[in-house]
Structure formats: structure tokens, C-alpha cells
Amino acid sequence: MSAPAGPEPTAARLRVPDPQRPVNALSAPPSFSVVVPAFEAAATIAATIDSVLAQSPGPREVIVVDDGSRDRIEEALAPFSSRIRLVRQPRNRGVAAARNAGLRECCGDFVLIVDADDALLPGRLAALGLLGRERPDLDLLCTDVAFELDGERQGRFFAQNTFPLRDQRRAILASCFPIHPAARRSRLLEIGDWDCAIRLVLGGSSTGLYDEVLELYRIRGGSLTSSRAETFHDRVRVLEKTLSNPDLRPEERPAAERMLAAQRGRAVLTDAQAAVAADRPDLRRRCLELARNSACSPRDRIWALAVVAAPRRFRPWVRRRGEATSQLSRNLPEGDRP
Numbered sequence: 001m002s003a004p005a006g007p008e009p010t011a012a013r014l015r016v017p018d019p020q021r022p023v024n025a026l027s028a029p030p031s032f033s034v035v036v037p038a039f040e041a042a043a044t045i046a047a048t049i050d051s052v053l054a055q056s057p058g059p060r061e062v063i064v065v066d067d068g069s070r071d072r073i074e075e076a077l078a079p080f081s082s083r084i085r086l087v088r089q090p091r092n093r094g095v096a097a098a099r100n101a102g103l104r105e106c107c108g109d110f111v112l113i114v115d116a117d118d119a120l121l122p123g124r125l126a127a128l129g130l131l132g133r134e135r136p137d138l139d140l141l142c143t144d145v146a147f148e149l150d151g152e153r154q155g156r157f158f159a160q161n162t163f164p165l166r167d168q169r170r171a172i173l174a175s176c177f178p179i180h181p182a183a184r185r186s187r188l189l190e191i192g193d194w195d196c197a198i199r200l201v202l203g204g205s206s207t208g209l210y211d212e213v214l215e216l217y218r219i220r221g222g223s224l225t226s227s228r229a230e231t232f233h234d235r236v237r238v239l240e241k242t243l244s245n246p247d248l249r250p251e252e253r254p255a256a257e258r259m260l261a262a263q264r265g266r267a268v269l270t271d272a273q274a275a276v277a278a279d280r281p282d283l284r285r286r287c288l289e290l291a292r293n294s295a296c297s298p299r300d301r302i303w304a305l306a307v308v309a310a311p312r313r314f315r316p317w318v319r320r321r322g323e324a325t326s327q328l329s330r331n332l333p334e335g336d337r338p
Contacts, residue, residue: 006056006123006214009130015209017165018133023137027140029129030109030136031060032182035102037095038064041116042071044218049121059125060108061085064116065101066187068092096234102203103188110141112182113209117218124214128182131208139184139205143214172201173242173255180209180215190313196238202247232267240261265295276307279315284308 034052038045045064052062062084066073069092077086087101099113110132114120128141142163147154157179164171173175178197184205191199201207239260242248248256272290275283290296290304307315 005228006121006126008125009210011130011134013127013211014131014134014164015163015210015211016131016138017168017206019135019137020206021137023135025137026133027058028097028133029126030132032110032112032125032128033106033108033185034059034062034112034114035099035106036062036064036114036116037067037098037102038069038073038116040069040071041066042069042073042076044117045073046076046079048114048116048119049077049084051121052114053080053083054122054290055120055125056122057126057129059112061106063087063102063105065089065098067094072249103185106185108185110182111185111188113180114215115217117326118180119216119218120146121214121216123212127210127212127214130302131210132182135141135208137206137257138208139187139200139230140178140181140207141183141210142178142181143210144212145179145215145217146213147219148216149219153216157217158211159208168207169252170250170255172198173259174250178207180217196242197241198238199245199247202242202245202252204247232263232270235263236260236267261295265293268293269296272304272307276315332333 036045036048036052041048049062049064051058061197062080063086064077064084065087067089074086077084085105087105089098089101102113103111110128112125112128124143127143131141132138145157147156161175161177161179162171163177168177176197178201181197183197187200187203187205191203197207239256242256243253243260268286269289272283272286274280275286280286287304287308291301291308293301
């Protein structure tokens with residue numbers, strides 16, 4: 001069942017940086033294209049699409065990118081066939097490729113990515129539209145996001161992460177604060193893909209926030225966003241590109257390098273913990289990589305050596321000793337703060 005329309009958005013909830021030049025409000029809100037990347041999401045995608053189509057005003061278009069799924073996703077999407085466009089990728093290429101495939105199909109002023117197990121709350125597009133209408137100089141538009149773990153709300157993003165109104169360039173190198181933003185399509189096409197808000201902000205884009213929870217970030221296994229190791233490796237790749245970005249200023253490089261080292265450490269730690277949890281054949285190699293990584297904490301490095309040294313029958317006990325700091329159990333996003 002479609003969600004009811006949300007309340008009228010109010011300018012009192014806008015959190016925006018000072019404009020760099022005089023700005024006049026638009027006569028109408030911008031249009032939004034919604035892209036839903038999906039992989040093995042037949043069980044959840046109908047609720048997601050329903051939440052998108054229930055928005056008032058609605059999106060200009062909804063594009064679902066099936067990233068090589070082998071489940072019954074077409075059957076799940078059948079009730080919406082006249083209101084969405086389905087793009088099929090013959091094999092699983094990953095969330096970044098799915099987002100980029102959707103971007104190439106869009107024609108709205110802004111592009112909003114919605115994961116196939118999340119949900120827009122009533123009024124989200126209206127709030128983003130108000131933000132874009134009042135401040136047409138902004139290229140990234142956000143609302144707050146609530147985390148939902150196994151059907152229960154577990155807090156919201158901006159309760160843990162500060163939204164910066166000043167020096168957003170420096171802020172984004174310490175914490176990637178724009179969560180699930182709508183991004184101006186023309187700017188995305190300029191940088192060539194849906195890469196990261198970091199590239200947009202370093203390239204001169206500004207971000208605004210409508211300060212209300214208007215999306216549910218649903219946490220469960222099996223979705224495109226549930227792989228913690230993949231998430232950290234994606235962050236590493238983005239930050240490696242950031243260091244070669246000509247828009248990065250010399251005085252900003254140390255902050256970017258610190259963030260990159262921290263994310264590499266988290267990626268190595270998560271790889272090792274995943275290998276230990278599944279008792280994979282690469283367990284020893286992953287743990288030795290962790291033990292040698294100076295960006296990881298001494299406690300985690302000692303844990304990795306203990307796993308390698310412990311006889312096989314004692315490994316379950318050693319594994320449990322590491323669960324208190326496990327990245328695999330940290331389901332609620334906390335930004336990219338090192």
C-alpha cells in the first residue's frame with residue numbers, strides 16, 4: 001500500500017551554507033530522477049518502489065537497474081511495469097556500475113539513488129525540491145536518514161555526524177557527510193560517473209540539508225549495500241582517486257592521506273574478520289596482512305596474530321575475542337570518519 005503524502009516542507013528546516021554569490025529562488029522546484037540499483041532484491045524491491053512512487057510530487061522517472069540478478073526480480077517489479085523503466089545488466093558488475101548505468105538513462109535535474117531495500121518516507125522529494133528551489137546554487141541535496149535494523153529504528157545519521165555549514169571542502173575529507181544525496185545531473189555528467197560526493201565538493205559544489213528524517217536505511221544481509229568489506233574497498237578506491245584530483249589543494253592533502261590510511265586499515269581488518277568468521281582458506285593470509293598494517297590498532301593486530309598461531313580447535317574462541325571490535329557487526333553507518 002502506498003504511503004500517505006507527507007506534510008508540506010518548511011524553510012525553517014533548511015540547513016545551508018552561505019551562498020558564494022547572490023542567489024534568487026526558482027519559480028518551481030527542480031525535477032528528480034530516481035535510480036534503484038538492484039541485485040538479488042526480489043524480496044524487498046517492491047516496498048522500495050512503492051515508497052518512491054508514493055512521493056508527492058513524484059519523481060520525473062524511476063529507473064531500476066538489475067545488476068545481473070538470478071532471482072525473480074521481474075516478477076516483483078511486474079505491478080509497477082508501466083511506471084518504471086527496467087535496465088538489465090547481463091552479469092553482476094557491482095553497485096558503482098549499476099549506479100552509472102542508471103545515470104546514463106536519466107533526464108531529471110537531479111539524480112537520487114535509492115537502494116533496493118531502503119524506503120523513502122512521505123515528503124522526501126518535496127523537501128529536496130524545496131531545498132533545490134530555494135537554493136539553486138546547491139549541487140547536493142540531503143535529508144536526514146534513519147537506520148532500521150531488523151525492523152527497528154536504531155538512530156539517525158546526523159545524530160552521529162555533524163552537517164557542516166562552513167568549509168565543506170575540509171569537512172568532507174574528514175567525514176563524507178552527504179548521506180544518500182540527490183546530485184545535480186549535469187555535475188555528475190561532468191565528472192563522468194556517480195563516483196562520490198568528495199569529487200563534487202572538491203570541484204566547487206555545495207551541499208544543503210533538509211533537517212528531518214525522510215528515508216529509512218534498512219540493514220539486512222544480501223543487499224548491494226550489506227557487504228562491509230566491499231564498502232571499505234570502495235572508499236579506498238575513491239580516496240585514491242581523490243589524491244590525484246587536480247582540485248585537491250596542497251594544504252588539503254594531509255587530511256586526505258590520513259583518511260585513506262584509515263579506510264585501508266578498516267578494509268584490511270574487515271577482510272580478516274570475514275575470513276575468520278567463515279573459516280575461509282585465505283584466513284592466514286588475511287590475518288597476516290592485518291598484523292602488518294600499522295593503520296590498524298595494536299589490539300586488532302595482536303588478535304590477528306593469535307588467530308594465525310592458535311590451533312584450529314581454539315580458533316572459535318579466539319574469533320569470539322575479536323567480535324567486540326568487529327567491523328562486520330557495525331551495521332549502522334557512522335560516516336567515513338577515521
